[in-house]
Amino acid sequence: MLSALPYQSANMKLQVFVLVVLTFCAWSPVYCATDTPETRHHEADRYLQAIPPKALFEDMADKMATNLPADQRQQFKQMMTKDLDIVALSKAMTDAMAKHFTTEELKALADFYGSPVGKSAMQKFGAYMADLMPIIATEMMKAQAKLNQ
Numbered sequence: 001m002l003s004a005l006p007y008q009s010a011n012m013k014l015q016v017f018v019l020v021v022l023t024f025c026a027w028s029p030v031y032c033a034t035d036t037p038e039t040r041h042h043e044a045d046r047y048l049q050a051i052p053p054k055a056l057f058e059d060m061a062d063k064m065a066t067n068l069p070a071d072q073r074q075q076f077k078q079m080m081t082k083d084l085d086i087v088a089l090s091k092a093m094t095d096a097m098a099k100h101f102t103t104e105e106l107k108a109l110a111d112f113y114g115s116p117v118g119k120s121a122m123q124k125f126g127a128y129m130a131d132l133m134p135i136i137a138t139e140m141m142k143a144q145a146k147l148n149q
Contacts, residue, residue, distance in 0.1 A: 040098035043106030050114035051122055053093060054086045063126035067134050 061080035065073040097106060112118040 035103045037098060039103040040101065040106055041094060043103055043110055044094040044097040044101075046110035047097065047106055047113060048090055048094060050110055050118065053090050054081075056122070056125070057081055057084060057086075059123075059126035060129050063130035064133055067130060 058081050061077045064080075065076050068076055101109070113122060
């Protein structure tokens, strides 16, 4: 009877270990998810559902157009929204994200930007870009001038 106890103890330890691993996987599927092109594309699609490219470009166009002369605003907005092939752009974004990010990273991005805090942050993104673009343009012109010297 005593000789059976060490075996049962090792067996019990194995069962507890398996139970802990399975529980961890059930609570945190991203840590147990395989990192494949399919899982990456799935999470990239989730990300683009949280931040639809069409809405993103429309918001950025509206905010960035305020930095342009009034007679150029409508043309700029049209270029950034109606003239863009959103389907092709969305596919390129998904493919590039799946190429450069892991499944875990894409899941985290989709989870964040799908959350109330992430949605709030994205509502401010167009205004942020509108503030930043003139500075970027100025700095790029300065860099180009230095290069031309």
